[in-house]
Amino acid sequence: MARPALPAQHGPTAPPLGAPRPPQKRAPGRSPLARILPPARLRRAWLPYALLLPALALELLVHLVPMLVGIAMSFRQLTQFFIGNWSAAPWAGLDNYRLVVDVHAPVGADLLASFAVTCRFTLLSVGLSWLLGTGAALLMQDAFRGRGLLRTVFLVPYALPVYAAVITWAFMFQRDTGMVNHLLHDQLHLTGERPFWLIGDNSFAALVTVSVWRQWPFAFLCLTAGLQNIPRELYEAAAMDGAGVLRQIRSITLPSLRPVNQVLVLVLFLWTFNDFNTPYVLFGRAAPRAADLVSVHIYQSSFVTWNFGSGSAMSVLLLLFLLVVTVLYLAVTSSRRKDA
Amino acid sequence: MPDARSPMAPPRSLVWTRRVVLGALTAFALAPVFVMAVSSLKPLQDVQGPFHWLxxxxxxRPYRDIWHTVPLAHYFLNSLIVAAGATVCSVTVAVFAAYAVSRHRFRGRRLFSLTILSTQMFPGILFLLPLFLILVNLGNATGIALYGSRGGLILTYLTFSLPFSVWMLVGYFDSIPRDLDEAALVDGCGPLGALLRVVVPAAVPGIVAVCVYAFMAAWGEVLFASVMTTTATRTLAVGLQGYATQSDVYWNQVMAASLVVSVPVVGGFLLLQRYLVAGLTAGAVK
Structure with a gap:
């Protein structure tokens, strides 16, 4: 899916589009025409709604209605026989949910394993991306020769089409013909055998590497922008008081970056947890167990086994999980910010 | 940008840390680009044996062969139509919506913003299945082929970039003085005339940036393309992946093809990075 910076606007730090602005009332009688012609006024009243209508209709059609349909589908026994007419599928009540959360049966056990893999993957990938982004942003805070060029270079992973980049990584991770094993095994002699990267347990490391590669430039971008908003005087005052570089980072930089970090970490979390493109392109349809992320897992159990009912139930559970985490995260981080 | 913070030169240790860390990050960021470029210039036997740096x-030859081994030109055309269609529709719709949000106070303004933004939070997989079924059923009911057609894909993609486009354009429109469109209104333009003749021309940089963004989003999408296309409407995202998972992969050709499909978007992005970066990070920083 596309990766807009949008969820960023959910944070309480970012005023949403509709944040209250100072009312800008038109002075009555400013334009004499407006008073003589009430139809013009009437037109004004519905005009914003007319302008919004296309955007709203499209979002409803493609996002909201399908989501509601998805929730309805999760209560039905929806197999390939009912694709053409899904409302004729027999009612299943909570059967689908019972099936996918029963961790003693294969379906539930697989989902649980996939969920655990996704959690580990998300923690590692978000943590590393954040670390690299912060490190690079801090190191590039002061001007030096070539800084502009480096910024452009760091944007490249973000700008490449996902599939082109991930296919290239898949080539690099080939056991016998790939660059990674050439470097690690042939040149640095770090491994005894040529390891497999795209099957078996190593596939988890491969997936994290590619994910961090794609993600950290965004962290770098946001943090660079955040750093530019910190007033220079703060550093000057601290330096005058004898604070060293590390002390300045701890006492000025990190606290000032807190609002940026709050939103950035949430966005990275949502993207990473929902990531489909990276594992799907890297491993193809059958992801190894060690790297079986939840989105690919749901995709497979829906489109490979054609069981849309249980696939929808899994999706709904995923959505609930993301909602709960997001709300808790925002509540915790926002209250802490108020205390500080 | 001149730096006024420290009058002294930075300490030596910092300079070296900076060189080492940034050097490593550059290598990490560019490794795939290097592999892509070098491998695309290799003869087939080079990529079938152990890897070498040069x-x-x-x-x-790979650049000639890619057009024959797979119908790459066909995929290219499909991607171009879908991405261009989604871009034009998305930006047009976004311009109107952003104008309403930027210039009008109305009931439900906040609700609209929240609705449209919250759609971005949800996993694609969640509405992929229902959307797939809705398009199939709509097609059966109306006779308009939406599933498997480029139109269906355009419709889907345009909603992906729409919220962000609206958000970014509201920012641009807000920075254009209201006096301009008020003057146009007084001169007898309708509100739409004011939008098209005054506001849009003044917001051209923002509109271009939003176009590049929407194009990139559609050009790179994999999940919906893999489900909602047929052989005739296959886009690069699906075609290239099929190319790379054949039983006998011509990696030099795949790398050449990857490079060719990357050039349009990477070029556009880097050329317009100033505008795009400002917009991309606006939400997180404000």
Whole structure:
């Protein structure tokens, strides 16, 4: 899916589009025409709604209605026989949910394993991306020769089409013909055998590497922008008081970056947890167990086994999980910010 | 940008840390680009054996062969139509919506913003299945082929970039003085005239940036393309992946093809990075 910076606007730090602005009332009688012609006024009243209508209709059609349909589908026994007419599928009540959360049966056990893999993957990938982004942003805070060029270079992973980049990584991770094993095994002699990267347990490391590669430039971008908003005087005052570089980072930089970090970490979390493109392109349809992320897992159990009912139930559970985490995260981080 | 913070030169240790860390990050960021470029210039036997950093001899053959091994031109055309269609529709719709949000106070303004933004939070997989079924059923009911057609894909993609486009354009429109469109209104333009003749021309940089963003989003999408296309409407995202998972992969050709499909978007992005970066990070920083 596309990766807009949008969820960023959910944070309480970012005023949403509709944040209250100072009312800008038109002075009555400013334009004499407006008073003589009430139809013009009437037109004004519905005009914003007319302008919004296309955007709203499209979002409803493609996002909201399908989501509601998805929730309805999760209560039905929806197999390939009912694709053409899904409302004729027999009612299943909570059967689908019972099936996918029963961790003693294969379906539930697989989902649980996939969920655990996704959690580990998300923690590692978000943590590393954040670390690299912060490190690079801090190191590039002061001007030096070539800084502009480096910024452009760091944007490249973000700008490449996902599939082109991930296919290239898949080539690099080939056991016998790939660059990674050439470097690690042939040149640095770090491994005894040529390891497999795209099957078996190593596939988890491969997936994290590619994910961090794609993600950290965004962290770098946001943090660079955040750093530019910190007033220079703060550093000057601290330096005058004898604070060293590390002390300045701890006492000025990190606290000032807190609002940026709050939103950035949430966005990275949502993207990473929902990531489909990276594992799907890297491993193809059958992801190894060690790297079986939840989105690919749901995709497979829906489109490979054609069981849309249980696939929808899994999706709904995923959505609930993301909602709960997001709300808790925002509540915790926002209250802490108020205390500080 | 001149730096006024420290009058002294930075300490030596910092300079070296900076060189080492940034050097490593550059290598990490560019490794795939390097592999892509070098491998695309290798003859086939080079990529079938162990990897080497440089080609045994340079050849441009992969760049000729890609057009015959798979219908790459066909995929290219499909991607171009879908991405361009989604871009034009998305930006047009976004311009109107952003104008309403930027210039009008109305009931439900906040609700609209929240609705449209919250759609971005949800996993694609969640509405992929229902959307797939809705398009199939709509097609059966109306006779308009939406599933498997480029139109269906355009419709889907345009909603992906729409919220962000609206958000970014509201910012641009807000920075254009209201006096301009008020003057146009007084001169007898309708509100739409004011939008099209005054506001849009003044917001051209923002509109261009939003176009690049929407194009990139559609050009790179994999999940919906893999489900909602047929052989005739296959886009690069699906075609290239099929190319790379054949039983006998011509990696030099795949790398050449990857490079060719990357050039349009990477070029556009880097050329317009100033505008795009400002917009991309606006939400997180404000």
């Amino acid at each position: 080609p045994s001899h340079l050849t441009l």
